[in-house]
Amino acid sequence: MTGHGQTRWGALALGGLAGVAALVLSVPVLAQGGGLAMLGTLSKGEWTLKGRGMAADRRICVKSGAELIQIMHREGGCSQFVVEDSPARVTVQYTCPGNGYARTSIRRETGALVQVESQGIHNGMPFEVTAEARRTGPC
Numbered sequence: 001m002t003g004h005g006q007t008r009w010g011a012l013a014l015g016g017l018a019g020v021a022a023l024v025l026s027v028p029v030l031a032q033g034g035g036l037a038m039l040g041t042l043s044k045g046e047w048t049l050k051g052r053g054m055a056a057d058r059r060i061c062v063k064s065g066a067e068l069i070q071i072m073h074r075e076g077g078c079s080q081f082v083v084e085d086s087p088a089r090v091t092v093q094y095t096c097p098g099n100g101y102a103r104t105s106i107r108r109e110t111g112a113l114v115q116v117e118s119q120g121i122h123n124g125m126p127f128e129v130t131a132e133a134r135r136t137g138p139c
Helices: 004-031
Strands: 045-052 058-062 078-087 088-096 100-110 115-120 125-137
Touching: 058 125
Parallel strands: none
Antiparallel strands: 045 058, 045 125, 078 088, 088 100, 100 115, 115 125
């Protein structure tokens, strides 16, 4: 084909590539959207984390659910990247300049019970935490 037919096929090919590029480029934007809607469904109040990799049970005042993401890095100023954001599970990878990084997954069982897995580096040392977090009262 030459002339008009070739132009039509070229336009279709470019249109298809543009569609694929838009889809591929939109994935990181969706992943970083920061929605984390599941965390918003958790009951507000005091939560107790019990689990391996922790010296003792830890109590956290949960206001938004996001407090469960950085259980080893309590400071602010950390950058976060949302890896998974579904109705039953969120996974977030974060970096805290000068203090390490981690990847945390939170699996919802009920609005007052979640399973937390986190591993990374804190204060120059590796850590791994597998814990059950349960709402235990008001803050």
